Amino acid sequence: MTEEKPTKSANIFDVARLAGVSHQTVSRVLNDLPNVRPATRARVEQAISQLRYSPSPAARALVTRRTRTIGLITPNVTDYGPTSIAMSFTVAARAERYSVETVSAPDSDPASVRDAIEALLRQRVDAIVLVVVDVGVLEHVRGLDLSIPVVASASSARRSPLIVSIDQYRGARAAVRHLVDLGHTNILHLAGPPQAPDALERIRGWRDELAAHRLEAVEPQHGDWSAASGYRVAGGLEIPPGSAVFAANDNMSIGLLSALRERGLRVPEDVSVVGFDDVPEAGYLYPALTTVRQDFSALGELMMQKVLVAVEEPDGVTEDTPLATHLVVRASTAAPTR
Known part of the structure; x- marks a missing residue:
């Protein structure tokens, strides 16, 4: 590992770069989560010590009152896409040892979404995740300013650091x-x-x-x-x-x-x-x-990693490129015969 001058302004990404790992791996070490090899954990801990890294004051305050519970707001629909996203996120959250409190709200009613958010805040969740299927709700989400991170799954030509999507x-x-x-x-x-x-x-x-x-x-x-x-x-x-x-x-x-x-x-x-x-x-x-x-599984994992970074390093949240899709060619398409 190369030497780097210690700095008081180091963030989670500096630690990841110095240790030669992803910021997700650093997050797992900070949270004492499993599935990190001992040698990798030691390398991350050495980088943390060398850079004198500690989470931001806002993140520290959040850690002290964590419930390791995430609020998930889903639309009141049974469509394949939204239900797959919700299921994939729940699987990813449990892999990180978080529980998920799921609430459904009418998919086109920002007021109902606001009520669902308030109910989850009363349960002291660490973050809120929304599966958005309505442009009115999306605009409402963009205007939220809460004391905890809010991550949304939504498609839009206008990107945002806390909005993730498939392309x-x-x-x-x-x-x-x-x-x-x-x-x-x-x-x-x-x-x-x-x-x-x-x-x-x-x-x-x-x-x-x-x-x-x-x-x-x-x-x-x-x-x-x-x-x-x-x-x-x-x-x-x-x-x-x-x-x-x-x-x-x-x-x-x-x-x-x-x-x-x-x-x-x-x-x-x-x-x-x-x-x-x-x-x-x-x-x-x-x-x-x-x-x-x-790839709904990859989207669920991305949403969870976005939550972890937003909780631990609020200033380090960056915009992600939408996940790629894949065309599957089968028998329903052919060259026109007329």
Whole structure:
């Protein structure tokens, strides 16, 4: 380990750099958590001593009253994405020896979210995490100024150090690019709810990828993430043979596939379909669904690490790049035959 002049202003990232580890590992050592090799722990402790590092006064005050409990506010929905995020975060929190107190609130009601936050504060949680599915709630979260960290999972073109996300925008562009590469020029979009941040980012990606190839973007039709809404919207959607449809989630794709069959349109011979999420059933549909996979487990871990850094080194929280998605190509897409 190289020598470095001690400094009173050292932070957790300085310790990590000197010890040659991640700031998450330093956090685990500071919290005396397991799964750190003895040699690594010794190296981190030596770096802490050499740099004379101690958490900031605000973090020290927080440590003295920690309950090792995190408040998790989830939307009052059963959609695959939000429920997967909540589950993944809970798993990551328990791995760090934190318990999670979960409260659900109406997904489009900032006042209910505020009430949920106040209830969690009365339980003296160490931090609050929100799964955001409404732009009104997202703006409310941006304006919060509490005595404890508030971390949110939300998609937005406007980034923030305490907001983490999966890259919906680039995921949507990859889906549309796949269809363009196959030769499709008429690519429709079955969008999610107009107030949903994920839906807005996927619309933005769809529009921008079409524009990059000088293709027309017909006004998207909105569903509510459910298979029933995909079926309903697709039943009245003008879909000429040779078209392609990018659906904003896999559940709506399921309804779309059913509606297309009833209309006598074959997938992918007449119409190609791409979904988003890669739900466990996607590979078992007929035809198997081409879709965009999201790594909810990685998002849960990122949210938890963001909480730990925000608690221990409030001034050290930095903005993260949205997590990448992965296009999974299956049988529901093919080159147009007409």
